[in-house]
Amino acid sequence: MTDQTVPMDQDIQPATSGDEGDLIALDTIDDIKRQLKSYLVHNVGVSPSYASQRDWLYAAAGVVRGLLSEQYMNTALREREQDVRRVYYLSLEYLTGRSLIKNLLDTGLYEKVRQALAELGQDIEAVSEFEYDAALGNGGLGRLAACFLDSLATHSYPGFGYGIRYEFGMFTQRIENGEQVEHPETWLRYGNPWEFERPNIIYPVRFRGRIASYKDDRGQDVRQWVDTEDVIAMAYDVPVSGHDSGVVTKLRLWSARATRDFDLKYFNQGNYIDAVKDKTISENLSKVLYPADTTLMGQELRLMQEYFFVSASLQDILARHNRSGHSLDKLPEKVCIQLNDTHPSLAIPELMRLLIDQYGYSYEKAWDITSHTFNYTNHTLLPEALETWPIAMLEALLPRHLDLIYKINFAFLQQVKIHFPGQPDILSRLSLVDDSHRRIRMAHLCVVGSSHVNGVAALHTDLMRINVFADFNRLTPEKFINVTNGVTQRRWLLQSNPGLSSLITEAIGDRWRTDLLAIKELEKFADDTGFRDRFAAVKRANKVRLAALVETRCGVRFSPDSLFDSQVKRIHEYKRQLLNLLHVITLYNRLCDGDDDIHPRNVIIAGKSAPGYFLAKQIIHLINDVAQVINNDPRTRGRLGLAFVPNYNVSTAEIVIPGTDLSEQISTAGTEASGTGNMKFALNGALTIGTLDGANIEIRDAVGEENIFICGMTAEGVAEMRAHGYRPWDFYHNNPALKRAVDMIASGFFTPDDPHRYQAIYDTLLSHGDHYFLMADFDSYAAVQDQVDKAYRDQGTWVRKAILNVANMGTFSSDRSIHDYAKKIWNISSLT
Structure with missing residues (x-):
């Protein structure tokens, strides 16, 4: 089968009345009621008298979706008329969360629809609860991508997102007998x-x-990819609204389909399983986000999934470009493709393949076009997280792409030889091919094939330049730049924290919704006693809501008058949930020993572990075992609590983040690229306890050292200790409280039925080198936690610090990030 497509959807037609029919009328509450009832009858297929709350959700979503479709058509028409350069964002993850309330707020229809539903006997908040979170991501990578699409549309930038329509997403996390079980x-x-x-x-x-x-x-060598096994990618479009901009962009998601539904020969023989075998195998590509890569079959499926996504996206981008009437020679002038991490890295050889094999370009011209079209965002400093693929697997699955990667590598290394004569070692370090392990380095491919490579926080970009990509930085230093991450205040303040949003708007107006720098005006209210009291009342109401969530999900009661201490993020050793837990055990011991000088505290931990990540799953199990002991001990009940909230997602975050007093951001310095949870918490009035890692440094600089709690070593300190020989046993023996906590885990204090359950954790901390320096940082962390305890008792001062945190988060909006990308990397302008 050749690369081709049927005619595209006519998404550039203007939405006008006439042949297309009347547009959706949503001017009055009566208009909205008519539209809702009409949608129920004609699209949902139920009578308003018998409609369930889920039916009303689909009616409300359908009406709003129609409006967004009209706005998208007008947006696309403006883009065509202005002949703009458009950015295409390629990401394997998008954590968009629920969309009903967001889209109503963006379009200014929230109050009208709320009232219309009320008059029809429905509560909008209850109706919205029936919307499932879109299961298109895992953590910060996907949440960032969703924020960026929101900011692109809000500020009228011509943009378009691509991803996969995962049928089952990551997984639903349930806690069974204390352990994570994936469903x-x-x-x-x-x-x-x-x-x-x-x-x-x-x-x-x-x-x-x-x-x-x-x-x-002409006597030229031609190489063709033949005898292939083909899968069909089919598109699903999700509109992404801008806030009060009238601009809507799209997230196009690909679903895998077999090239034919079944083999008639097998079917006629009565062998139905073989008849649908190809269909089943093909459609696995869009079933699950990140299939487990602990087996060869899982690795192969993940590689196929990544290529499936980029191939469909690139074909779609070229088809849209060709419809514009421009030559492919002008592709870099009209198209900018941003690779969100290395997952879409195969887009580089795929564009080369399409240009050479389908459009007849020479290798040299195809590379010139390709290398000026792509840009790459790096999201990790961990060597083990930099994606590589076995050469044998690429050769079997994507032989043409491996062939092109070899050519790209050969041409690149010729340039390296010129720049670094007589330095053979640098050739092996910069090569896209890791000969010793017979693997292709995908991050190297991204760097070589992109115009710009950006880090996502100032420290991350510096470390990227001097460590991960040091040799590349010597070769092309102008390629590496920083764009610090951000979060959208529309989701993470306006929508998730309506009480605080209303208080802020009443005090300084609503310009902060689209220009978060305006929130700086809130500083003048930090010393206003009346404002502080109202701010504290909003926080307490949010804590009551969070306490209800914890009781429902975990069966544990938390008093909203205690300190709410939250660490919610993917479970990983470098994020150091275990360091937090060691401190909780230490507090437990102090309380049991009669130390009454501790303010009541409740600790909330949430996040998913990768299914094959043994130690991370052990940490989840341990948290739940410790929680069982602490929450049921009468000596500590009401003074210390611990809960692991299962199945953490965007909707859960929208409750946890506004209700938190203390935000835990304690990754080992030099390991977290940026973090965005740290920004969300501070924007919602939580104070941060954190290491000097990722964007924590920039948050400290923004809010002031007196309004954040910094602990642990610096990245330089970690590197120096690692270089000179780190001995975790020394810290273990020299800190009695730490030793006691570790020994309780190792001896089975929390697991008397299975005393050796956590031997692997003990060995990781002491016998295997404590790679993430928990032992070294514990003393500093515990000491700063004592400062937190004392600071929280002075509620007036604490609330003042919280207000100043909110007021100084303006630079951490994804709007600022998108403006930076647009100016520094994409060279795009807002639609006029």
Whole structure:
């Protein structure tokens, strides 16, 4: 099958009345009521008298989706008329969360729809609870991508997102006997009310096969990829609204389909399983986010998934560009593709393949176009997290792409030889091919094939330049820049914290919604006693809501008058949930020993572990075992609590973050690229206890050292200790409180039925080198936690610090990030 597509959807037609029919009328509450009832009858298929709350959700979503579709058509028309350069954001993750309330706030319809539903006997908050979180991501990477699409649309930048429509997403996390158990995340059980299915937008995606070589009529060598096994990518479009901008962009998600539904020969023989075998295998590509890579089959599926995504996206981008009437020679002038981490890295050889094999470009011209079209965002400093793929697997699945990667590498290393003559060692370090392990370095491919490479926090970018990509930085220092991450205040303040949003707007107006720098005006209210009291009342109401969530999910009662201390993020050793837990055990011991000088504190931990990550799952199990002991000990009840909230997602975060007093951001210095949870918490009035890692440093500089709690070593200190030989046993023996906590874990104090359950954790901390320096940082962390305890008792001062945190978070908006990308990297302008 050749690379081709059926005609595209006509998304550039203006939305006007006339042949297309009247537009959706939503001017009055009566208009909205009519539209809701009409949608119920004609689209949901139920009578308003018998409609369930889920039915009302789909009616409300359907009406708003229609409006967004009209706005998208007008946006696309403006882009065509202005002949703009458009950015395409390629990400394997998008954590968009629920969309009903967001879209109503963005379009200014929230109050009208709320009242219309009320007059129809429905509560909008209750209705919105029936919307499933879109299970399209895992953590900060996906949340960042969703924030960026929001900011692109809000500020009228021409942008478009691409991803995969995962049928089951990551997984639903349940805690059974204290352990994480993964269950299918059936978020599409009732369909997705926001998506438009596009059965006419399909592309073939090719795998396996072989390379056939021959000479053309000009005597030139030609290589063709033949005898392939093909899968069909079909599009689903989700509109992404801008806030009060009238601009809507799209997130296009690909779903895998077999090239034919079944083999008639097998079916006629009565062998139904073989008849649908190809269909089943093909459609696995869009079933699950990040299939487990602990087996060869899982690794192969993940690689196929990554290529499936980029191939369909690149074919779609080229088809749209060709419809514009521009030559592909002008692709870099009209198209900018941003690679969100290395997952889309195969887009680079895929664009080369399309330009050479399908459009007849020479290798040199194709590379010139390709290398000026892509940009790459790096999200990790951990060497083990930098993606590589076995050469043998690429050769079997994508032989043409491996062939092109070899050519790219050869041409690149010729340039390296010129720049660094007589330095053979640098060739092996910069090569895209890791010969010793027979793997392809995907991050190297991204750096070589991109115009710009950006880090996501000032420290991260500095470390990227001097460590991870040091040799590349010597070769092309102008390529590396910083764009600090940000979060959208529309989701993480306006929507998730309506009480605080209203208080802020009443005090300084609503310009902060689209220009978060305006929130700086809140500083003048930090010493206003009346404002502080109202701010504290909002925080307490949010804590009551969070306490209800914890009781529902965990069966534990937390008093809203205690300090709420939260660490919510992916479970990973470098994020150091275990350091937090060691401190909780230490507090428990102090209380049991009769120390009454501790303010009541409740600790909330949440996050998913990768299914195959043994130690992270052990940490979750340990947290739950410790919680069982602490929460049921009468000596500590009401004074210390611990809860692991299962199945952490965007909707859960919208309750946890506004209700938190203390935000835990304690990754080992030099390991977290940026973090965005740290920004969300501070924006909602939580004080941060954190290491000098990622964006914590920039948050400290913004809010002031007196309004944040900094602990632990610096990245330089960690590197120096590692270089000179780190001995975790020394810290263990020299700190009795630490030794006691570790020994309690190792001896089975929390698991008397299985005393050796956590031997692996003990060995990791002491026998295997404590790679993330928990032992070294514990003393500093515990001492700063004592400062937190004392500071929280002075509520007037604490609230003042919280207000100043909110007031100084203006630079951490994803709007600022997008403005930086637009100016420094993408060279795009807002639509006029």
